[in-house]
Amino acid sequence: MNYDIEYAYACHRGKVRSNNEDNFWCCGHMLPEINDGSGEISEERCSSRTFPVLALFDGMGGESCGEVAAKLAAERLGSYYQRNRAKLKHRAEEFVQEACREMNRAVCSYAAKNRISTMGTTLAMAVFAGQKLYMCNVGDSRIYQERNGAFFRMSTDHVQGNGLFGKAPLTQYLGIPEDHMVIQPSVAEIDCQPDTRIMLCSDGISDMLTEVEIQAILNRKKNASDTVHDLMKLALEKGGRDNATVILCQVHERKAKEPIRERLKKVLQL
Incomplete structure (x- = not known):
């Protein structure tokens, strides 16, 4: 099956934080290291034949380390993709695993060089590889799937405990030194x-909206841009306590082109 991917994405600083530590990599597009969010919703459409990859990053660490980590990871994903996109034809899972290691090394290398002990970023990534779609996460950034009313969380929260008394610490994130723990x-x-x-x-x-609220918005079957708008709007209305980034991808079957001979027949019959 040949298909198109319609996707939309946006990043907002939120209503409480003074800076934005989120970033994304959407088929080559990302934010600068110091930013106040995307400022608008972007919408694109591409063919499955281009093997698109889309990802978001939620940086963490004081003294601007979060935004640095998120930007470093986005940049490294972009450079890795440019060098290794051919792997997505037959070795997509290898691509995913190696990309994560590359992003982790980029953050760790910067932290070691600058003697920073607390910096890192989460990752949520969608990799379209022909007839397969791979979804990957590190940390607590979420991935959801919706199709024909069925709704599933596809990601795993890498957190310690249940966070009943505050935000649970992460057990996995990009920025963990390889001699300390293996990224999984x-x-x-x-x-x-x-x-x-x-x-x-x-x-x-995901902290501002319940999964019931997210599912209800996805079930409205609006286009990607309008759906992103509705998700962001509700998160901000409910407090917007953190930086917020959302990427929505919709798969559309591409109709086979009518043969040139048949089109010429129709034109001649007019």
């Missing part, structure tokens, strides 16, 4: 099918 991203694989919707979000969305 959670990876889910599904077949790409028409009308599948994949939503990636930072905790500025």
Whole structure:
């Protein structure tokens, strides 16, 4: 099946934080290190034949380390993708695992060089590899799937405990030195099918909205841009306590082009 991916994305500083530590990499687009969010919702459409990759990052660490970590990871994902996109034809899971290691090394290298002990970033990533879609996360940024009314969380929260008395600490994130702990991203694989919707979000969305509220918005079947708008709007209305980033992908079957001979026949009959 040949298919198109319609996707939309936005990043907002929120209503409480003074800076934005979120970032994204959407088919080459990312934010600068110091930013106040995307300022608008971006919407694109591409073919599955381009093997698109979309990801978001929620940086963490004081003294601007969060935004540095998020930008470093986004940049490294971009450079890795440019060098290794061919792997997505036959070795997609290898691509996912190696990309995570590369992003982790980029953050760790900067931290070691600058003697920073507390910096890192989460990751949520969607990788379209022909007839397969790989969803990968490190940390607590979430990935959801919706199709024909069925709604699933596809990511795993890498957190310690249940966070009953505050934000639970992360057990996995990009920025963990390899001699301390091995990065173990959670990876889910599904077949790409028409009308599948994949939503990636930072905790500025998932902490403000319940999964029932997220599902209700996805079930409205609006286009990608309007759906991102509705998710962001509700998260801000409910307090916007954190930076918020959301990426929504929708799979559309591409109709086969009519043969040139048949089109010429129709033109001649007019």
